Amino acid sequence: MSESMKYMRQGRLPHIWCPGCGHGTVTGALTRAIARLKLDKNKTIIVSGIGCSSRAPGYLDFDTLHTAHGRAIAFATGIKVAKPELKVIVLTGDGDCTAIGGNHFIHAARRNIDITTIVMNNNIYGMTSGQYSPMTPKGFLATTAPYGNVERSFDLSKLAIAAGATYVGRATTYHVQLLTDLIEKALLNKGFSVIEAVTQCPTYLGRKNKLGSAVDMLNWFKDGAVNVKAASALPPERLAGKFLIGELHAAPEPEFTEVYGNVVSQVQRKFDQFQGGVRGCEQNSD
Amino acid sequence: MRTEFRLSGSGGQGLLLAGIVLAEAAILDGKNAVQTQSYGPEARGGASKAEVVISAEEIDYPKATDPDFLLALTQESYRTYGKLMKRGLIIVDSSVQLSDEIAARTVSVPILRTAAEDIGKKVVANIVALGALAGISGIVGQSVLGEAVRNRVPKGTEELNLAALAKGFELAKAVKT
């Protein structure tokens, strides 16, 4: 048995994902990265929101939390602040993270709280059968974009960097080795880390947009991706229509729970000294 | 016996703090006290009202129903709440122009001017007013009120506020004579 399988709840398999879905590949990359780092199963918490990607924690042998739609990072924030010694990993999707959960995402990045967030980006809402997400490319078809998606899409990695994430990387389910390496580095970063794992949804995105089989979609990732290291040497015309993969941002900064922990240890004292304040002398109203 | 106070003026005059200090002094004096307030969206400048009910017995209803004393530091608060006064006494700042439409007994006291000129700080008008109110009503003595002032005013301003309180009690004596 491979080391990484030890982190699976094997009794919960088989999983619910469609044949050809890339989420298992991303989950596999995560368990391999965890195995390399030998993370303590008893001190690692996996949190997810709602959607196909968010079913992954059920198959992972840790304390696992399948929360409400979009709220994974907010639940994870509570866990991490309450018990900073725990390793907290969020598994989410493009809709869960950037639409309904967008606010929690940017604020967790702003705080630089030590949570590793893996966004399984399949560019579509799969669980509800193929509606467009904030990361569906313009012009793509979806059940709610029958005439082609007219909305612009997020560049998740740029969003994460701008919001303050201190480690950001992108890979695809074709580039599994890179994906595993990036997740490993993200787990080592003490701060808010985001890995955008581009993954295929042959059932909805693929069928609707005639992208072919899962293998065809993997080839689409292979052809579309340019490693950020290679990209710097390429002229702009060679990058047209391509997307960058690799380590996109690594800029460590003080971590939130550590900074707040220092405040806590400085002000700690006994409860019985509480006197009550002059609260409410200046009450504002909204 | 239940004694009701209504302290009114504009937001930022510190009437809420004055109400809190008055209620706390009553408690230090062994009485029951309840302080409530109503306020609008403005932190500064809007109408502001604090109420204090003091009694030796249990207080069931926390708001003033028929105030024994109304403090009004602005023309607007005098007009608004003065009309509602029945048996109680109105204490207005001397800058307020009295109206014939308001029938309740009224005394005019130079609170704002005393704060600005005698103490030299307009911000302590609330404590001058509190001294005047306590002196006129006789509800609590100066020393116990001083203790409450010390408890509740910002650190470093205690002496200034105690001086303001003393001035307020002096103003009250002048009213009585």
Next chain:
Amino acid sequence: MPNAKLMQGNEACTLGALAAGLEFFAGYPITPSTEIAELCAEELPKLGGKFLQMEDEIGSIAAIIGASLTGKKSMTATSGPGFSLMQECIGYSSLCEIPIVIINVQRMGPSTGMPTSPAQGDVMQARWGTHGDHPVIVLAPGNVKECFELTVRAFNLAEKYRVPVIVLMDEVIGHMREKVILPEQSSIKVVNRKAPAAPGSYVPYAADPNGGVPDMAPFGEGFRWHVTGLFHDETGFPSNKGEVADTLLRRINLKVEKNEPEIRDYAVEGVDDCDTLVVTFGCSAMSALSAVRQARKNGIKAGLLRLKTIWPFPEATFDGIMGHVKRVIVPEMNLGQLAGEVERAVARRAAVERLGKVNGELFRPEEILSVITNGAARTAEASK
């Protein structure tokens, strides 16, 4: 006077939470509850606890559920608009049985309403705000001291039954200050969560289907269990089976229904011989108490039933006091939310008169006295 302090309702509530063992607070600023967040920000770290200002109320309640899963007693505080945003996760807490305490200092609504004005319009939202049948406990303090006491109790009930407990305050009680003598910490009864002994044989949701409460393992202690807002079986993993859903939903609701007598809490005055019974809660009860006392002085046999537990609604309480009652008056700062429940409990044994007030001002005692004396209809006629 030992330890007599002038204290605000919001302050007393915060102190109650700390006395009950609060270790984690997450919230978002909103009038008229903000003082609770401010005090937690200041006091919690001194006790080694954690305060977090989240990006919104949804994040706040999500964070306290997360913190509670690590074994920490957790709370948030809000008012109407924020309470509306919290509804989904109240359902999550109910279904996943994660203890949390939510303080709702009510203000005028709907919508932004009148932020600085009191109201009692969240009675039904507190019970039925989230979708689906769900257990919830709602307590309503009637004075500053009770803000302390009922917040302690809220934590105890949340931990004991693994349900969300809502403390339904209002702007009047949250902001008013009165003399309070707090009990010594050593005399306060504090209930702590029942945790399983050790990992291994832990079945997270194993409990008597007849309203049993499963033991709850803290995250990060080797139990490695799964929590989901999907219907789940005893193992905690999702299930689509109808009988599993049926068993779970009935069990979590029975936890509260079966224990209603223990959760029940109320105060009475003059109910032994009253023919006119006033039923109310929170700030309206202060006005009602004054009115009932004045009515008694005027020779009217009036009594007051003040509910301190609103949900589960203490129906059986009425059986004990309806003896001589011919009229029931329900003053409340909404358009009749509690009154409907009272009508159900009174079950036509007496006429129920609704007295709703929604202008953002606390009842004056004479408004209620007038109805006690003349009846609601005749009072309305007279005021025309």
